[in-house]
Amino acid sequence: MNLFFHVFDVMILRISVVWLLLLSSNLLIGQEKFPWPEGKKFAISLSFDDSRLSNLEHGIPLFNKHGIQATFYVHPSIVEKNLSGWKDAVAKGHEMGNHTLVHPCSENFIWSRSNSLESYTLTSMRKELTDANRQIKDLLGVTPVSFAYTCGQTFVGKGEGKKSYVPLIAELFTAGRGWLNEAPVDPLYADLAEVNGIKMDDIAFEDIMPMINYARDNNLWLVLVGHDTGPQKNGQTTRLDFLEKLCTYINDNSDIWAAPVGEVARYVETTRTNGRLVKSDPLPVIENVAGTLNLKASLGRGYGPKIEYMPDWKAYGWWTSQDSVVWNISVPESASYKVMLEWSISDEEAGKEVSVHIGGNKIVHKIQTSGSWETFRREKIGEVSLPAGNHKVIVVPTNSNDKGHFMDVRSIQLFRINN
Ligand SMILES: [Zn+2]
Numbered sequence: 001m002n003l004f005f006h007v008f009d010v011m012i013l014r015i016s017v018v019w020l021l022l023l024s025s026n027l028l029i030g031q032e033k034f035p036w037p038e039g040k041k042f043a044i045s046l047s048f049d050d051s052r053l054s055n056l057e058h059g060i061p062l063f064n065k066h067g068i069q070a071t072f073y074v075h076p077s078i079v080e081k082n083l084s085g086w087k088d089a090v091a092k093g094h095e096m097g098n099h100t101l102v103h104p105c106s107e108n109f110i111w112s113r114s115n116s117l118e119s120y121t122l123t124s125m126r127k128e129l130t131d132a133n134r135q136i137k138d139l140l141g142v143t144p145v146s147f148a149y150t151c152g153q154t155f156v157g158k159g160e161g162k163k164s165y166v167p168l169i170a171e172l173f174t175a176g177r178g179w180l181n182e183a184p185v186d187p188l189y190a191d192l193a194e195v196n197g198i199k200m201d202d203i204a205f206e207d208i209m210p211m212i213n214y215a216r217d218n219n220l221w222l223v224l225v226g227h228d229t230g231p232q233k234n235g236q237t238t239r240l241d242f243l244e245k246l247c248t249y250i251n252d253n254s255d256i257w258a259a260p261v262g263e264v265a266r267y268v269e270t271t272r273t274n275g276r277l278v279k280s281d282p283l284p285v286i287e288n289v290a291g292t293l294n295l296k297a298s299l300g301r302g303y304g305p306k307i308e309y310m311p312d313w314k315a316y317g318w319w320t321s322q323d324s325v326v327w328n329i330s331v332p333e334s335a336s337y338k339v340m341l342e343w344s345i346s347d348e349e350a351g352k353e354v355s356v357h358i359g360g361n362k363i364v365h366k367i368q369t370s371g372s373w374e375t376f377r378r379e380k381i382g383e384v385s386l387p388a389g390n391h392k393v394i395v396v397p398t399n400s401n402d403k404g405h406f407m408d409v410r411s412i413q414l415f416r417i418n419n
Helices: 003-029 053-066 076-091 122-140 166-172 205-217 240-252 261-271
Strands: 042-049 071-074 095-098 146-148 175-177 221-226 228-230 237-239 256-258 284-286 292-296 301-303 308-310 315-317 324-331 335-344 353-358 361-366 377-386 389-397 408-417
Touching (some): 042 053, 042 205, 042 240, 053 228, 053 240, 071 146, 076 095, 095 122, 095 261, 122 166, 166 175, 175 261, 205 240, 221 261, 228 240, 237 240, 335 353, 361 377, 377 408
Parallel strands (some): 042 221, 042 256, 095 146, 228 237, 284 324
Antiparallel strands (some): 292 408, 301 324, 315 408, 324 389, 335 377, 353 361, 353 389
């Protein structure tokens, strides 16, 4: 064979192999990467079932020490026996989820034979779930938004009459969590009414690391499931040394978003639709006749787990350090602008810092009290120069670890400065 052609063939082969690899990795990874809040790479939720006493004794104090919030799928009749302990857990920000009233499972379990999912109908299950939610609300003051399938089983009835109650969970809750599943949750595609739950009972921290790394590499949501929390094996027990190492690891790695199941599910739900990200870019705001860009809250788009537009106040509220608001603007010609912020905040919550990104500019501003949440105040926070064209305006808490509420924002206004 002619040497020249051989070299040429090899070159062509190499090029096409590289090209194929690039193409296939694009296809495998997909075009869209799920945008976890604040640039986090993946999410972890810790959840525990059956309202076990050891959660109050060992688990919750450990989470409180590390500042991590978990989800507890509880039964009202058990909560009632240690009401103050569970109330304290709610006050610390832990989520209380629904796990039915009487924990029915398949009659294949000897202990569940007189209380089996086979004997339920969709109607009786609906009643039990809504009763449980009401009782938890009465006891703890919170209404569960997520549910954990008892024994991870998702059916009622038997044989020809067997039905899935996943659609019922989809109707009643933001999320339904499973048990003994094999993989983390893909936030773009997963059915939130049937979220995979991975076992963390009776394992060592090192055993879960491959799963954590897999979730990190693929931007996934790892939902861990345990029961008792204690120093040693005792039936279904998530070991305290496991939790100690896991919480330390979470706090040492800033690419992890650790939050309760309901909070992550709500973020996922509002960030995607049918396997695609919500087309969330708001239309650009243009200058009015006075040369002002009036960025009303209603024209921006809120991102994050808690933030909500409040029509009665014409403002974004329920803002935490994990939330942000984005506007698009269109600047007709290169110009300088005076930037005004219209906000409200109570005396107690004032003093935090906000970063306002406008085009390539960044204004860091300390939020002064407006007197109360009901009183809005408007003040100049800086000046920016912008070239002609489209830009983004992003209002985001400067410190993503700030606790408590962030301000309510009614508008940002950019007044053209005449040179
Ligand atoms: Zn259970």
